[in-house]
Amino acid sequence: MTDRSHPAGKPIRTAISDEDGIDFAIIELFFFAYRDFTSDPDQILSDYGFGRAHHRVLHFVNRRPGLTVAELLDVLKITKQSLARVLKQLIDTDHVVQLQGPRDRRQRELYPTAKGRALALALARPQSRRIHAALEDSGATERALIERFLEAMVNPELRAQIDTVPTKMSGKSHGDH
Amino acid sequence: MTDRSHPAGKPIRTAISDEDGIDFAIIELFFFAYRDFTSDPDQILSDYGFGRAHHRVLHFVNRRPGLTVAELLDVLKITKQSLARVLKQLIDTDHVVQLQGPRDRRQRELYPTAKGRALALALARPQSRRIHAALEDSGATERALIERFLEAMVNPELRAQIDTVPTKMSGKSHGDH
DNA sequence: GAAATTACGTCAATAGTGCTGACATAATTT
DNA sequence: AAATTATGTCAGCACTATTGACGTAATTTC
Numbered sequence: 001m002t003d004r005s006h007p008a009g010k011p012i013r014t015a016i017s018d019e020d021g022i023d024f025a026i027i028e029l030f031f032f033a034y035r036d037f038t039s040d041p042d043q044i045l046s047d048y049g050f051g052r053a054h055h056r057v058l059h060f061v062n063r064r065p066g067l068t069v070a071e072l073l074d075v076l077k078i079t080k081q082s083l084a085r086v087l088k089q090l091i092d093t094d095h096v097v098q099l100q101g102p103r104d105r106r107q108r109e110l111y112p113t114a115k116g117r118a119l120a121l122a123l124a125r126p127q128s129r130r131i132h133a134a135l136e137d138s139g140a141t142e143r144a145l146i147e148r149f150l151e152a153m154v155n156p157e158l159r160a161q162i163d164t165v166p167t168k169m170s171g172k173s174h175g176d177h
Numbered sequence: 178m179t180d181r182s183h184p185a186g187k188p189i190r191t192a193i194s195d196e197d198g199i200d201f202a203i204i205e206l207f208f209f210a211y212r213d214f215t216s217d218p219d220q221i222l223s224d225y226g227f228g229r230a231h232h233r234v235l236h237f238v239n240r241r242p243g244l245t246v247a248e249l250l251d252v253l254k255i256t257k258q259s260l261a262r263v264l265k266q267l268i269d270t271d272h273v274v275q276l277q278g279p280r281d282r283r284q285r286e287l288y289p290t291a292k293g294r295a296l297a298l299a300l301a302r303p304q305s306r307r308i309h310a311a312l313e314d315s316g317a318t319e320r321a322l323i324e325r326f327l328e329a330m331v332n333p334e335l336r337a338q339i340d341t342v343p344t345k346m347s348g349k350s351h352g353d354h
Numbered sequence: 355g356a357a358a359t360t361a362c363g364t365c366a367a368t369a370g371t372g373c374t375g376a377c378a379t380a381a382t383t384t
Numbered sequence: 385a386a387a388t389t390a391t392g393t394c395a396g397c398a399c400t401a402t403t404g405a406c407g408t409a410a411t412t413t414c
Contacts, residue, residue, distance in 0.1 A: 008271060008274065008290075009271050009274065009290025009291050009292055009293070010274075010290065010291070011242070011274050011276060011288030011289070011290065012239075012242060012288055012289050012290065012291065012293075012294055013242050013243065013288060014242065015239070015240055015241060015242055016239040016240055016289075016294065016297060016298070019298070020298065020302075021305070022298065022301045022302060022305040023301075023304075023305040023308045023309065024240065024301060024305075025324065026308050026323065026324060026327065027236075027301055027304050027305065027308070028236070028240065028339065029324060029327035029328055029331075029339065030211065030214060030327060031233070031236075032327075032328075032330075032331045032335070032338070032339060033327040033328075033330035033331055034207065034211045035254065036330060036331050036332045036335065037207060037330055039332075051398090051399055051400070052399090052400080053399080053400060053401090056208070059204075059205070059208075062189075062192070062193040063192055063193055063201065063205065064192060065188070065189060065190050065191065065192055066190065068361080068362095069361070069362060069363095070360095070361065070362085077212065078400085078401070078402090079401075079402065079403080080362080080363080080364095081363095081364085081365090081401085081402075081403085082400065082401050082402075084362095084363070084364070085399090085400085086399095086400085088363095094185060094186050097185065097186065097187075097188045099188060101361090104360090104361080104410075104411070105409085105410060105411085106360070106361045106362065106409065106410045106411070107361065107362080107410095108361080108362070108363095111188030111189055111190060112188070112189050112193075113185075113186025113187065113188065113189065114186050114187070114189065115186055116186070116189075117189055117193065120193060121193070121196070121197065121199065124199045124200075124201060124204055125197075125199060127200075127204050128198070128199040128200040128201075128204065130330060131200045131203050131204070131330070132198075132200065133329065134326050134329035134330045135326065135329075138326075142322060142326075145319060145322060145323075146203065146322075146323065146326050147202065147203060147206060149311055149312065149315075149319075149323050150203065150206035150207060150209075150210045151206055151209075151210075152310065152311035152312075153209075153210035153213060153214055153307060153308070153311045154206075154209045154210055154212075154213050155213045155216075158209070158213065161209065162205065162206065162209060228369090228370050228371070229370085229371080230370075230371060230372090245390080245391095246390075246391060246392090247389095247390065247391085255371085255372070255373090256372075256373065256374080257391080257392080257393095258372085258373075258374085258392095258393085258394090259371065259372050259373075261391095261392070261393075262370090262371085263370095263371085265392095278390090281381075281382070281389090281390080282380085282381060282382090283379095283380065283381045283382070283389070283390045283391065284381095284390065284391080285390080285391070285392095
């Protein structure tokens with residue numbers, strides 16, 4: 001390891017800090033937070049032989065019942081082939097059902113079954129608990145601030161994906177399609 | 178697709194909202210935010226033939242120069258074999274160097290080279306820009322609030338990993354790791 | 355009505371990142 | 385001297401993602 005077959009650079013011994021105004025603190029916190037945030041559902045998923053991809057599909061099918069395959073691909077930003085496998089498994093295990101689109105019969109509208117909704121809730125529960133714990137002493141103001149920050153972290157052109165969701169009022173009825 | 182070979186559940190047509198007090202809004206925002214947050218460096222990395230795993234190693238080697246392989250594994254929460262491949266590539270491309278541990282010669286202390294530091298900075302730059310943009314109208318109070326929230330999202334027993342980092346004062350010297 | 359386009363499904367091949375288990379070597383500790 | 389520790393490496397596997405190609409059914413366009 002003290003071998004020098006290649007050019008070899010000298011070791012830098014000082015820690016990178018906030019040089020050049022780079023916000024390493026939040027960059028790193030975001031990594032840790034997301035790692036642990038996803039670890040909760042990952043454990044449950046493994047009992048079903050599912051992975052994180054299944055979780056995401058299940059989540060959005062529950063959040064936007066009736067969305068089409070194309071819409072789902074757009075939200076997840078993955079390719080058709082990547083989706084195909086996990087979606088098939090969710091359908092085969094009766095977590096998701098497909099209905100022929102009413103307007104356009106080529107489309108497949110995706111809906112959760114009772115089983116699929118139950119799993120989505122089970123997966124969301126520990127994540128929600130974690131969020132509540134993190135916000136325990138916080139009021140609505142602080143909550144709104146966190147939400148605004150996270151939303152601002154999303155690419156502007158993709159924020160439409162978020163706004164189509166019933167944020168928190170009512171909720172029982174969903175808009176047209 | 179209207180086929181019924183299996184038990185088949187009925188489609189649920191109502192969107193999951195904040196039933197049972199589940200915080201779907203923030204759960205979903207976290208997904209979108211992280212997706213876009215990581216997309217910036219991913220693009221740069223592909224020019225080098227590197228992936229997200231390389232980024233993480235590079236980040237922590239720059240943040241805690243001199244950490245050992247075991248410490249790195251503990252921070253990343255991955256296995257030795259998963260690390261081996263990416264670390265080897267980073268060493269072969271002269272982004273990271275290994276030095277024999279002074280106290281314990283079995284250990285390999287990891288340091289960035291000038292090249293490795295430059296890449297770490299290049300990867301962090303767009304992420305930091307995104308964070309600044311998201312916080313543009315925010316003061317130090319709001320920033321601190323975001324930091325506290327993210328830190329609170331991390332598993333308590335793992336928060337030690339964060340605290341060992343020079344958060345923002347001084348910065349030129351690092352503690353005795 | 356024929357042709358082009360669209361939505362979806364599927365096949366083949368590949369890459370990146372993670373896993374487990376096993377084994378080897380050198381250095382340290384007991 | 386023996387056990388343990390830190391690291392490296394090998395084989396094999398799983399999951400998620402990619403690109404490109406092809407087929408089918410339905411819709412739209414000409």
